[in-house]
Amino acid sequence: MSSGVRGPLIITEVASKAELARFIRLPMRLNASDPAWIAPLISERQAALTPKSNPFFDHAEVQMWIASRDGRDVGRISAQIDALSPTDPQAPAGNFGMIAAEDDAEVFAKLLETAEAWLKARGCVSAVGPFNLSINEEVGLLVDGFDTPPMVMMGHDPAYAGPQIEAQGYVKAKDIYAYLSKMSDDMPEAVLRRVRRGAAPGVTLRMLDMKRYDAEVAALTDILNDAWSGNWGFTPTTEAETRQLAKALRAVIDHRMVWFAEIDGETAGFVAALPNLNEAIADLDGKLAPFGWAKLLWRLKVRRVKSIRVPLMGVKRKFAGTLRGQLLPFQLIDAAGGEARKLGYEQCEMSWILEDNLAMRNICERAGGRVYKTYRIYEKALA
Known part of the structure; x- marks a missing residue:
């Protein structure tokens, strides 16, 4: 009969392929009983967390840890410092992320303490997160909306995680929202009339040109970095990062749901909607071998999933305050949404x-x- 005595918590730095595999798989076990959980593709997570394949590591320092007890992995966390992230030189901030653990206060405390010590040793006076790994990737901890699965490139966390993090002295820095709409829902009549009256003089809308894919990605990055530059926590996306994401998504992206707007011949705005990959991989348990790729592509291209996500949209700041620029988001949404409806999509998430x-x-x-x-998104001053 077990004495009920637990062994000590052991914190291990992730330094090998085997440890990275444990790090990636841990949330799958922790969330196995959650009907809303969707296991991410293991191959995608390996690429995202490997310096050679993720350009984020070119401008950021990252460390990951696993917590184990009695031979069982019970938690994980990362800490990172992004050289491109805005921060006060007199009070530099670092980030934590990738946090997942059993519902155990000691595990959460030890993981956060470990990440905090690493950040403090590098001069940080506050910790902000979770960022997985960048503010331009998965951001924030789910605190409301646990009953539905996450869409592509969005996170999902157990309800106990927020209170456990708050118990360690973390407070809200910002909340971020995911909006859901039905594809059958129309914009207000007054907006719709103006949108469908036709483009204003000098305004042109067009689909993504796959023959000029690299140039289109570069244009998207330029608009994105300009349009989002005034947002809280804005960190520019490098062309290498956008290129890597575009390369990863090329097989699943549908050019009919990515639209650009031009004003007087200058690319001024865009909207990008992605098929909800999570809907297609929900039963693959993170694995593409041996038949996962075939299933995935068939579900995306033939059967089609029923939901899409708009992760990216922007209008250049020089146009955003003009009458033509103010109408562009609605025109772009209407154009992409019209194509999505033709393709049979029923729901759309706009986030974050x-x-x-x-x-x-x-x-x-x-x-x-x-x-x-x-x-x-939480923050904590590091004493």
């Missing part, structure tokens, strides 16, 4: 949106969206 980005929230709400998930 900062709680105080009122302009973007207004666009989402006028486009028929409602907040259905809330993610929280």
